[in-house]
Amino acid sequence: MTSSRSPRFAARIERWPIAGAFTISRGSKTEAVTVIAEISQGGHTGRGECVPYPRYGETPEATLAALRAAQRALRGRPGREGLQRVLPAGAARNALDCALLDLEAKTRGQRAWELLGRAEPRACTTAFTISLGTPEAMAAATAKAANRPLLKIKLGGEGDAERIAAVRKEAPESELIVDANEAWTAADLEHNLAACAAVGVTLVEQPLPAGQDEALARIRRPVAVCADESVHDRASLEGLRERYDAINIKLDKAGGVSEALAMADAAQALGFEIMVGCMVGTSLSMAPAMLLTPQARFVDLDGPLLLAKDREHGLRYEGSTVYPPEPALWG
Known part of the structure; x- marks a missing residue:
């Protein structure tokens, strides 16, 4: 079990085949390439997924590197409030923000919308x-x-x-x-x-x-x-x-x-x-x-x-x- 005082970070690239192809005005692709951030602490693991977008100069490899750099900066104090200072808006910050919120929800035994004081999503x-x-x-x-x-x-x-x-x-x-x-x-x-x-x-x-x-x-x-x-x-x-x-x-x-x-x-x-x-x-x-x-x-x-x-x-x-x-x- 991970110590409650020592969060463990992990990040990786995943590839998910598309059924056929997905085509827009900028091109076509046959797989979704995502980057996963995971933060484990106190026996719980929070996860977040992002999709780097070439339109904004993002690549999976650069996003993975940005996540790892941010994780080092946040080590020992992994809170969502610090992300704005560590990462700019974009895919990497999304994955880490979602992972931290997921971890907080699991640690507190609440749903994410309850933690944030938002309306419960419905079908x-x-x-x-x-x-x-x-x-x-x-x-x-x-x-x-x-x-x-x-x-x-x-x-x-x-x-x-x-x-x-x-x-x-x-x-x-x-x-x-x-x-x-x-x-x-x-x-x-x-x-x-x-x-x-x-x-x-x-x-x-x-x-x-x-x-x-x-x-x-x-x-x-x-x-x-x-x-x-x-x-x-x-x-x-x-x-x-x-x-x-x-x-x-x-x-x-x-x-x-x-x-x-x-x-x-x-x-x-x-x-x-x-x-x-x-x-x-x-x-x-x-x-x-x-x-x-x-x-x-x-x-x-x-x-x-x-x-x-x-x-x-x-x-x-x-x-x-x-x-x-x-x-x-x-x-």
Whole structure:
């Protein structure tokens, strides 16, 4: 048994095959590469998982190195309050923040939301992602998921109007949100938004590149627009009010569930709707994000559904309904 005075840290890279491939405007992948942080103390082990994102210059190896450096800095005093000083927002801090919260919950015999004074998460509907492809390929994938109430459609620029029309034809009853992953331009923005509005899309996520999204403030937006790559933590919220109607909070961007919850509170105070999103990872990545679902208009936590196999004690999914984690998984 680990001494209560001497926490033991561990970190490792894991690889999880994706069922088929996951494709967005920036490329395609066939496996989810995650980094795990573990902290053991007093007979308990807290775990956190992150997904390093190349879009922000992160790699699994660099994230692992950052975790190990942070663990040395925190050794002997592993508290969540010190993480902000030791690590910047990003994947590494997320894994460590979630591991520390999991350890605290297990040590105190409480659930994570009770420790934080937050609302208990309930079963909710998650989006299911349709990867980017030709209109025909996306229509075929949509036909297999047409019974799901909320679909998230990955778009990629040229031909997106045809893609979204093909998807809507196969899923006439589903609520649709689309994610362009920064692939549109100011020149095609209004045309593509009109095409989305024509088929009843509810939300368009990150149509323009981060830092090049000023055009959103100059047009009438016929569909609500959500910031993803343009928003990271609380400090980035205020400048987005004229351009976006909603924000996508991801733990890997915010640097952990602690900052993500504070960010959700700040965003609501500014009048933003909230989406809680994810990278492609296992249920250990999704479980802490469930704490944000009581505040979210849109929940996009389908990462494990895209994997060939999830980890043991994973979240329970019944169709598109996802249930809060059991203590054996996290929190």
